[in-house]
Amino acid sequence: MPEEGSEEIRQRRRHSIKWNNYPNDTIPLWVADMDLFAPTSVTSVLSEAIRRSDLGYPSKELYDSYLDAINRWTKRRFGYLYERENLEPIGDIVQAIYWAVSTLPGNAVIFASPAYPPFFRSVRESKKDIVTTEMQQIDGVFRIDIDDLEEKALHNRGSILLLCNPHNPTGRVLEEEELKEITDVAIENDLWIISDEIHRDIVFDGHRHIPTASISPQVAQRTVSLISGSKTFNLAGLHAAALHIPSGTPSELMRSIPKGLLSGPSSLGLLAGATAFENEEAWLSQTLNYIDDNRKLLAEFAGEYDLRATIPQGTYMSWIDFAPQLQSSQAESAHRLLLDRARLALSSGEEFLPQGGTPYARMNLATSHQVLKESLDRLKPLLHT
Numbered sequence: 001m002p003e004e005g006s007e008e009i010r011q012r013r014r015h016s017i018k019w020n021n022y023p024n025d026t027i028p029l030w031v032a033d034m035d036l037f038a039p040t041s042v043t044s045v046l047s048e049a050i051r052r053s054d055l056g057y058p059s060k061e062l063y064d065s066y067l068d069a070i071n072r073w074t075k076r077r078f079g080y081l082y083e084r085e086n087l088e089p090i091g092d093i094v095q096a097i098y099w100a101v102s103t104l105p106g107n108a109v110i111f112a113s114p115a116y117p118p119f120f121r122s123v124r125e126s127k128k129d130i131v132t133t134e135m136q137q138i139d140g141v142f143r144i145d146i147d148d149l150e151e152k153a154l155h156n157r158g159s160i161l162l163l164c165n166p167h168n169p170t171g172r173v174l175e176e177e178e179l180k181e182i183t184d185v186a187i188e189n190d191l192w193i194i195s196d197e198i199h200r201d202i203v204f205d206g207h208r209h210i211p212t213a214s215i216s217p218q219v220a221q222r223t224v225s226l227i228s229g230s231k232t233f234n235l236a237g238l239h240a241a242a243l244h245i246p247s248g249t250p251s252e253l254m255r256s257i258p259k260g261l262l263s264g265p266s267s268l269g270l271l272a273g274a275t276a277f278e279n280e281e282a283w284l285s286q287t288l289n290y291i292d293d294n295r296k297l298l299a300e301f302a303g304e305y306d307l308r309a310t311i312p313q314g315t316y317m318s319w320i321d322f323a324p325q326l327q328s329s330q331a332e333s334a335h336r337l338l339l340d341r342a343r344l345a346l347s348s349g350e351e352f353l354p355q356g357g358t359p360y361a362r363m364n365l366a367t368s369h370q371v372l373k374e375s376l377d378r379l380k381p382l383l384h385t
């Protein structure tokens with residue numbers, strides 16, 4: 001990875017929202033994409049297609065090679081194979097969340113909070129009820145409270161459970177035993193499961209991602225799985241994701257939505273995904289090592305300066321509690337405090353919690369070592385109280 005400073009990254013990433021939303025003196029560590037380079041096999045294949053002006057509607061062969069590459073990757077890395085005929089290409093995971101939330105039966109959607117903001121929006125806009133179960137932080141690790149989940153499920157039998165694993169924003173990667181307990185609750189209470197696994201490849205040593213559908217055939221029958229290469233290979237702007245919809249009720253209901261209302265992947269997105277999933281395991285492990293160094297840097301810093309930051313097991317986000325710093329300032333939220341006093345733009349905690357999360361902010365660690373170091377330096381004056 002070339003070591004870049006913030007000005008170099010800003011110049012290079014000139015069309016990204018991340019680097020254009022705040023003044024130039026502010027370092028952006030918010031929206032979930034990486035400042036790191038995408039794999040070279042991907043950038044070459046894209047440049048070549050652009051040079052040939054091969055930018056028309058994608059062929060059936062391109063769709064097939066994309067879905068086959070995703071499935072082979074899933075088998076190699078997670079030992080699981082989705083049913084190929086039930087694997088559906090789609091432009092974005094958020095669109096897939098809306099599709100599943102709005103069409104699966106059940107008036108309530110249960111999910112753990114804090115949560116990725118479109119979880120709240122998709123349920124609200126589908127005119128369904130949001131039911132959250134608050135994650136418990138035990139020894140620095142966020143966990144789903146199974147008793148509370150069970151109670152919520154019992155009151156909302158036949159509804160939907162929206163899972164996010166690895167979890168954005170807490171970075172938690174569910175262990176097999178927990179995933180079994182959670183899916184048992186779903187079976188006992190007849191819940192459909194929507195499993196957002198977009199971060200499945202961003203998992204650090206000592207942790208393992210387990211596809212929800214792989215738990216058992218019974219679980220697979222009620223689980224809509226959402227997967228993508230957009231986080232894995234840093235390709236979010238190319239719009240290519242996929243979902244697995246099990247046969248039976250989910251398939252009949254979800255496929256009844258007119259196809260014209262849904263957007264498929266772009267041709268460049270399909271090409272990039274097919275190339276990356278086929279060739280870039282080595283790139284992924286190098287990238288994970290690089291981000292892992294940032295994780296370690298944050299862990300060291302947090303220990304030294306008493307910063308309440310989670311060190312993610314998976315995802316490249318850290319969920320940070322700035323309550324002590326907020327108390328000693330006039331700012332109304334951690335987000336504001338960091339913008340005003342440190343010129344750092346993190347994602348605002350308020351969007352991730354049902355009843356406001358002013359002391360929280362989410363930090364994106366997928367940047368250069370240099371930018372992360374500079375960002376942590378900017379935090380120091382706030383932490384020396």
Ligand SMILES: Cc1ncc(COP(=O)(O)O)c(C=O)c1O
Pocket residue numbers: 032091092093094095116164168196198228230236241
């Ligand atoms: C949990 C989760 N789901 C979905 C998305 C967005 O996916 P897409 O860009 O494919 O809509 C993100 C992006 O940050 C995410 O963190």
